[in-house]
Amino acid sequence: MATCACFVLWKHSAFKRSRFRFPLKRSFYPFSQGLPRAICIDASVFPVQPLDRWLDDAAAASSFFAYKRQEKTVSLSSWFLAANRENSLVKKWDKYVKDYWLVRREPKSTTRDLQFLKDPLNEMRPFEPDLALPYPYFWFHHLFSILVQTDAEARKIWGACENRPSISAHKIKDEIRRLEHRNRKPLRRVWNFFFPKPNRAEFMDWISSTEMQKLDWRSKSNPLSLMKSLKK
Numbered sequence: 001m002a003t004c005a006c007f008v009l010w011k012h013s014a015f016k017r018s019r020f021r022f023p024l025k026r027s028f029y030p031f032s033q034g035l036p037r038a039i040c041i042d043a044s045v046f047p048v049q050p051l052d053r054w055l056d057d058a059a060a061a062s063s064f065f066a067y068k069r070q071e072k073t074v075s076l077s078s079w080f081l082a083a084n085r086e087n088s089l090v091k092k093w094d095k096y097v098k099d100y101w102l103v104r105r106e107p108k109s110t111t112r113d114l115q116f117l118k119d120p121l122n123e124m125r126p127f128e129p130d131l132a133l134p135y136p137y138f139w140f141h142h143l144f145s146i147l148v149q150t151d152a153e154a155r156k157i158w159g160a161c162e163n164r165p166s167i168s169a170h171k172i173k174d175e176i177r178r179l180e181h182r183n184r185k186p187l188r189r190v191w192n193f194f195f196p197k198p199n200r201a202e203f204m205d206w207i208s209s210t211e212m213q214k215l216d217w218r219s220k221s222n223p224l225s226l227m228k229s230l231k232k
Contacts, residue, residue, distance in 0.1 A: 038090075042079035046172060046213040054211050055082055058162045063087045067166035074116050074141045075148065075158070077166040079214050089147075089157040096143045100126050100135075108134045121146050164211075171206060172213040 037059070039051075059065040063084040066076040083090045117123045120142035125131050136142060148155045207213065 037082060037084055040078075040081040042214070044215045044217045045079055046215050047211075048207060048213060049211045058164065059083070061162060062089075062157045062160040064089055064157055064161055065164075066161065067169060068161075068163055069166050071116055073118060073120050073145055074138060075145055076141065077169075077214070078140055078144075080212065087157070089154045092151060092154055093144055093147055096126065096147055097140070099129070100139070100143060103129045103132045105132055105135045108136050117142055121149060166214070168210050169212055169214045171203075171210065173216050175203070176216070 037055075055065065059082055064087050065082040066078070067080060069075060069077055116138055117136055120136075123133075124136065124139070124142060124146070125133050126143060126146060148158050
């Protein structure tokens with residue numbers, strides 16, 4: 001942590017400046033200031049490796065880091081973001097967010113709207129505030145994708161960002177989900193047959209090779225209960 005600073009970034013910066021209602025999901029907490037790099041971290045992130053062991057290298061090429069996703073219209077995960085304070089991609093993204101919320105918007109209300117948009121630029125119309133179209137659940141991710149799509153400098157910075165897939169950070173969350181399914185009595189035998197419990201040592205070796213894990217704040221279980229359930 002010696003090389004990093006963490007403070008409230010992007011999401012809250014726009015929320016605090018507006019008189020309108022916003023869809024706050026989870027909290028981002030400040031714990032250090034005065035250093036050249038800023039970090040935005042979700043409260044449900046479970047650290048595995050100290051940041052100063054890997055983040056400098058990961059952010060070296062672009063002065064920005066986020067775990068990458070494979071979806072066509074959502075290219076990053078927002079639960080861990082890091083950037084130098086003067087990073088132009090972050091400044092432009094921050095402006096996109098503030099401009100987007102200068103007008104009152106209502107949420108999209110159908111279950112289907114919880115999915116990623118197929119064409120964010122045309123479905124959100126962020127550059128046409130007079131329309132004030134309803135915002136999708138993943139508006140924050142989509143604004144980033146629109147920025148990378150429409151701005152050459154932002155696209156170059158994101159292209160230079162080290163490619164670390166976000167799927168590697170969901171191992172604990174996936175296993176906790178399987179654990180909760182295993183504990184449902186009607187499905188227990190079937191579930192255990194198709195998804196046997198992993199070996200604890202192998203599981204720990206796999207986890208230790210990752211930098212951090214993203215947990216699910218809706219889950220009733222935690223990493224400790226998961227470890228107790230694994231085979232020794």
